[in-house]
Amino acid sequence: MSRVILGIESSCDETGVGLVRLHDDGAVELLADEVASSVEQHARFGGVVPEVASRAHLEAMRPTAERAFATAGLALSDVDAIAVTAGPGLAGALLVGVSAAKAYAAALDVPLYGVNHLAGHIAVDTLQHGPLPKPCLAMLVSGGHTQLLRVDDIAGEITEIGSTVDDAAGEAYDKVARVLGLPYPGGPPIDKAAREGNPTAIDFPRGMTGPRDAKFDFSFSGLKTAVARWVETAERRGEEIPVNDVAASFQEAVADVLTAKAVRAAKEMGIGTLVISGGVAANSRLSCLARERCEAAGIELRVPRPRLCTDNGAMIAALGAHVVAAEKKPSALDLSANPALPVEVVSL
Incomplete structure (x- = not known):
């Protein structure tokens, strides 16, 4: 008998509510994915204000859930289990989602599962490409996270093999966009500008690629600073800033490091599938270069469509479905958010 899983996401600035159906054979079918974003409210501050x-989550939670049920053609009484992001993320934002999920679970008398936001970014790929090979390598690239993860079982066996030591890739995009006078969030406008620029115009540094650096860790703080200094020097000389060339050269440096390290990790670990997810996975140059390098190395590349890469409720519902299928123990109703939840803890 198939089961309907409701997923709630509120870790940052998107209120996401998703509904999936877990079939008897383990397949997970997407029924609805509704998102309300508060990004415009944060834009004038240049970043998310907790x-x-x-x-915004408080105001958007109920109408977003109502839209999801309307899209799926389901009623609350059709829900068999609820999954909610318990961490990592902003404490106050997480608590809104957790509180809503607990209320729904208590009212409907269905099991509640507090799950990991980062694992959700991996699980969402199964909604588009089917079951994940075991093992597979996942690279999460977002505003707050840049990680390489070995995934032996999406429901409970995830191991971090590399992470950023400072700024995440998405943070670097936001900061470089500010330097170039581009809007927040920085990813889409830099990607757009880069398409009209020369990626080899400026030789920006590739962080953490020296012989003594950790093989699978990342660093983008030095790259961000290099861009800022290059722009400042050009401005002092009275030169016009070639925004498109700077954007393209910066983006090439980011994509080069990310894809090189991911492919190297997959080859050294003997893993044949790479999944790239998170908001920055929607970047055109990253996906293009990853495809080129994976094809050359004989590695299968899986990248969810852009809508699924960014924060959403569907990814939490999908992860919840895998946790339910694995017969993991549900969370207690005194579940609390954990802003620093490690990726190895898939469910609480």
Whole structure:
């Protein structure tokens, strides 16, 4: 008998509600994916303001859930289990989602599963490409996270093999966009500008690629600083800033390091599938270069469509479905959010 899983995501500035159906054979079918974003409320601050995000989640949670059920053609009584992001993320924002999920679970008398936001970014790929090979390698690239992960079982066996030592890739995009006078969030406008620029115009540094550096860790702080200094020097000389060339050269440096390290890790670990997810996975140059290098190395590349890469409720519902299928123990109703939840802890 198939089961309907409701997923709730509120870790940052998107209120996401998703519904999936877990079939008897383990397949997970997407029924609805509704998102309300508060990004415009944060744009004038150049980054996410936690208090603003929390208030936006409070206001958006119910109407977003109503849209999801309407899209799926389901009623609350059709839900068999609820999954909610318990961490990592902003404490206040997480608590809004956790509180809503607990209320739904108590009212409907269905099991509740507090799950990991980062694992959700991996699980969402199964909604588009089917079951994950075991093992597979996942690279999460977002505003807050840049990680390489070995995934032996999406429901409970994830091992971090590399992470950023400073800025995440998405943070670097936001900061470089600010230097170039481009809007927040920085990913889409830099990607757009880069298409009209020369990626070899400026030789920006590739962080953490020296012989003594950790093979699978990342660093983008030095790259961000290099871009800022290059722009400042050009401005002091009275030169016009070639925004498109700077954007393209910066983006090439980011994509080069990310894809080189991911492919190297897959080859050294003997893993034949790479999954790239997270908001930055929607970047055109990253996906293109990853495809080129994976094809050359004989590695299968899986990248969810852009809508699924960014934060959403569907990814939490999908992860919840895998946790339910694995017969993991549900969370207690006194579940609390953990802003620093490690990726190895898939469910609480």
